[in-house]
Amino acid sequence: MLSSLNNYFAFNEAALKLRGTRQEVIASNIANADTPGYKARDFDFGQTLSNAMAAQRGASNEMGLARTDGRHLAGKPHSTLEVDLMYRNDVQPSIDGNTVDMNTEMRNFTDNAVRYQASLTFLQQRISGMRTALQSQ
Amino acid sequence: MSLFRVFDIAGSAMTAQSVRLNATASNLANAESATSSSGQPYRAKQVVFAATPLTASQPQAVGVQVATVSEDPSPARMVYDPKNPLADGNGYIAMPNVNVVEEMTNMISASRSYQTNADMMNTAKVLLQRTLQLGQA
Numbered sequence: 001m002l003s004s005l006n007n008y009f010a011f012n013e014a015a016l017k018l019r020g021t022r023q024e025v026i027a028s029n030i031a032n033a034d035t036p037g038y039k040a041r042d043f044d045f046g047q048t049l050s051n052a053m054a055a056q057r058g059a060s061n062e063m064g065l066a067r068t069d070g071r072h073l074a075g076k077p078h079s080t081l082e083v084d085l086m087y088r089n090d091v092q093p094s095i096d097g098n099t100v101d102m103n104t105e106m107r108n109f110t111d112n113a114v115r116y117q118a119s120l121t122f123l124q125q126r127i128s129g130m131r132t133a134l135q136s137q
Numbered sequence: 138m139s140l141f142r143v144f145d146i147a148g149s150a151m152t153a154q155s156v157r158l159n160a161t162a163s164n165l166a167n168a169e170s171a172t173s174s175s176g177q178p179y180r181a182k183q184v185v186f187a188a189t190p191l192t193a194s195q196p197q198a199v200g201v202q203v204a205t206v207s208e209d210p211s212p213a214r215m216v217y218d219p220k221n222p223l224a225d226g227n228g229y230i231a232m233p234n235v236n237v238v239e240e241m242t243n244m245i246s247a248s249r250s251y252q253t254n255a256d257m258m259n260t261a262k263v264l265l266q267r268t269l270q271l272g273q274a
Binding site for chain 2: 016017020021023024025027028030031032033034035036038041083085102106109110113116117120123124127
């Protein structure tokens with residue numbers, strides 16, 4: 001029962017955690033808007049979430065290299081909620097090498113905050129749905 | 138909980154920006170200080186930021202810190218004022234190399250960044266409050 005409850009909430013939980021992480025990454029970008037040489041970073045939310053879900057379903061996400069010898073190293077699978085940080089392309093190059101574009105970052109920050117709240121609402125709905133199912137009538 | 142780290146990130150940025158604002162205030166206040174305790178004219182101070190990862194295990198959380206407060210190496214502004222007791226043999230007096238226009242734009246930039254980071258903290262606070270209410274009725 002508990003493990004199926006866990007599965008029931010797993011998707012929303014992973015989504016919420018990743019939204020939190022993304023919020024943090026974008027906050028770092030905005031905080032470093034005046035740091036010389038800082039490169040703005042972000043990750044592909046959809047890709048990371050589907051990786052996390054695949055890992056949760058037990059699907060193998062090891063690197064598909066054939067091991068023909070016992071001494072070959074096995075590929076290390078990603079932990080389920082690990083994010084692959086990438087660099088943003090700069091819109092307007094600046095002299096100090098900083099690639100933070102405030103418009104892009106604020107847009108992403110607000111967008112991510114709203115989506116975080118949406119994820120929360122979905123999770124809330126799932127909880128109240130489950131609660132209704134568990135109650136005696 | 139990654140949203141709590143948004144507070145650390147925005148907080149470090151706000152500290153750094155207030156150091157920058159401080160330096161600007163000191164530059165503007167001393168724009169006409171022809172002499173100082175060292176006998177030399179005041180030199181403009183510039184704050185240099187550096188990005189620092191908050192924790193080694195979490196590379197996505199990057200805060201800001203003040204790397205150095207450097208003195209502007211540009212030459213002193215020479216003003217012709219032979220009546221001044223500090224004037225040299227040719228009647229010129231060395232004034233601080235503070236560029237008032239530069240300082241004003243610096244000040245606006247610092248205060249805007251400070252505001253953005255305060256906004257960011259506010260958003261994180263709202264999101265966390267909503268997360269804490271999760272599952273309540």
